[in-house]
Amino acid sequence: MKPYRRLASFLVASMLLLSMLLSACSKDSGELTKVRLGEVARTVFYAPQYVALANDYFKEEGLQVELQTTAGGDKTMTALLSNVIDIALVGAETSIYVYQQGSDDVVMNVAQLTQTDGTFLMSREKLDDFSWDDLKGSVFLGQRKGGMPQMAGEFTLKKHGIDPKKDLELIQNVDFANIASAFASGTGQFVQLFEPQASIFEQEGKGYVVASFGVESGKLPYTVYMAKSSYIIKNKDTVQQFTNAIYKAQQWVEQHSAEETAALIMPYFKDADPAIVASAVKRYKEQGSYASDPTLDEQEWNHLLEVLDQAGELKQKVELHSIVDHSFAEQAKADVK
Template identity: 60%
Template sequence: MLSFTLMLFILASCSGVKTEKVRLAEVTRSVFYTPLYIAISEGFFKEEGLDVELKTTWGGDKTMTALLSNGADIALVGSETSIYVNAQGASDPAVNFAQLTQTDGTFLVARKKADNFSWKELKGKTFLGQRKGGMPQMAGEFVLKQKGIDPKHDIDLIQTIDFANIPNSFASGTGDYVQLFEPQASIFEKEGIGRIVASFGKESGRIPYTTFMAKQSYLKKNEKTAEKFTRAIYKAQQWVGSHSSKEAAQSIQDQFFKDTEPSILESSIERYKQQKSFAHDPILDEMEWNQLQTIMDEAGELPKRTSHHELVNTKIAEKVTKNH
């Protein structure tokens, strides 16, 4: 009897699916990345035989350093970082292979309540912006210019504060306006620190704001792994599209946002869904890529125009969406 039980155990062990570890670095922890967290919480990565080890690296520079130094296999970060790395003559460039978000994810938060907000109200005020050269700041400047505001002359623009410390700086009294992601923007509203008066995502249009990228060499050696990873993300994107914001919030709350109030988490997800921030599929198309570079050029941060096929691999995402 014992030997029979042992045999069953051995057979069960042998039939088990072998999981492959993937080290993923995310640029920040944000409700903006809800489909990624859904891929984990709903078990879509596990379905693909992947054990995703997620770490938050807090900032584009640190995230790319982790990727390029082999501290991570895949990075979730702004697409602009791949352009910067390539411009520095990287022999093994970072290649975008799956898109997660398709608009800017930040909101304009005012310290004082504004019943009938006008962008002109920013003139002469102190604006606590994001890091120079980062996608949030460039998209922010792009929108400001569209609204007739010169970021260099019409406002007192602060860009010297680290990404992770921006909310604390505003809470402590720095700036009249601040550019924030959710759920921080909604938290400030609830605490009476500020009011959301506008969305940069609605104003800036579709861009490949946050994408999954890996070194070119990694994608060549691990194309099947990247395909499984992308398939899990696509499943999550479809899940988010077919489920309510409340269901999404309940799925990711305990594991990723345990300190955030359920109502704020739900409303933050709904806000992003309403403005179509979550990409519906992982394909990063050429039109979006060109818009990204236009925004970078407007901000004076584009080293040189880079063709879509040079730093974007759509083959994996196209295969996944076609066969799923």
């Protein structure tokens, strides 16, 4: 080989090596990639997400996550579609709605956080021997039409022989963020609430948990991280790093007690009683609400379609691969130990 060719080969090899070194060191360089994350609610139901933030798992992956609460699935999806946020934590059904509308920029699900409904049925009165028939003829403060809490709730009611439209006085005109305060002020005999609000109301004597919609409605890809296809294409490394951080947190929650998890996430629930937060985490852990890894299961996906279809919200069957990208979750499971 001529000298100038050897020199050229050496320079190319050196440049490639330098590029690899710079890439490997990027996480330690202090230059973090900003990710705007919108969560549909602030709830203990999302404990692994707060663990990822508290343990600096995102920073370990080279990310600076800016979290904002965009209350309600419709508001969260609007924020994602209008580029107010980069990644949304919201019910998987919202991505199906966008797909059904024929969007050119498909919203893709990349990592699952929770795998059951997160709401509990609360009664205003203490019922020592609760029966689902107790709901017949009652005033039920429900959730937003087309949202997963309401659809999972209706799925459960029908399973127990209750027609939500005929057997209840169903109230659905209260905004998601105001449902708890509406119940506290006297609206409804029964209500669906997430934790820690359910446990707070129990402590205050404002209501009593009588059943879990998470247990009753079965496994679902209930809350999922999603992003627009255009964002994913341009930011594949960022999405992978984000998914890695979530998987680390999921493993941490799996391996630690409810009390340890509650202590770690308390900065995100500053006004809550630590004992209440621990009780809420324990409820979710015991009923298997937290997904142990980010992969969306096909059986759970088909059950989601069943729930949507029964609620009259499914225009067409949406195959898993159409709006779910498993590659990031699978890579995370391979790389994160």
